[in-house]
Structures are given as structure tokens and as C-alpha cells.
Amino acid sequence: xxxxxxxxxxxxxxxxxxxxxxxxxxxxxxxxxxxxxxxxxxxxxxxxxxxxxxxxxxxxxxxxxxxx
Ligand SMILES: [Zn+2]
Numbered sequence: 001x002x003x004x005x006x007x008x009x010x011x012x013x014x015x016x017x018x019x020x021x022x023x024x025x026x027x028x029x030x031x032x033x034x035x036x037x038x039x040x041x042x043x044x045x046x047x048x049x050x051x052x053x054x055x056x057x058x059x060x061x062x063x064x065x066x067x068x
Contacts, residue, residue, distance in 0.1 A: 027062035
């Protein structure tokens, strides 16, 4: 995953997707991340459910935030 600049329009984090992201997924892996450590993935409308399912299937807590 590349670094995401939340100020400029982010690009979807899904592999091979270059769409502008409409969503940010805020997540962490409780096994390796402390509670204060939050990872961010950008997601377009199409890939939001794909990325979210990937995280929830692994039991990672995640939140969805709209990109303004
Ligand atoms: Zn996408």
C-alpha cells in the first residue's frame, strides 16, 4: 500500500485501480497495532465493499469515512 495524502484527492487502494477514492477505510490489526495506530486505505465506490470485506473477514476493526 502506498502512502495516502488525505489532503489531495486520494486514489483507490485496490490493486490496479486508479479511480478517485470516495471513501477512507480506517482500520488496524489488533495483533500488531496498538489502539492508537490506525491505518488508512482509500476506496472508490466499487471497491469499498471489497476492501471492507477483506478487513472484516480477518477480524480487523474498521470504520468508513466519506472523503470530502
Ligand atoms: Zn477502486
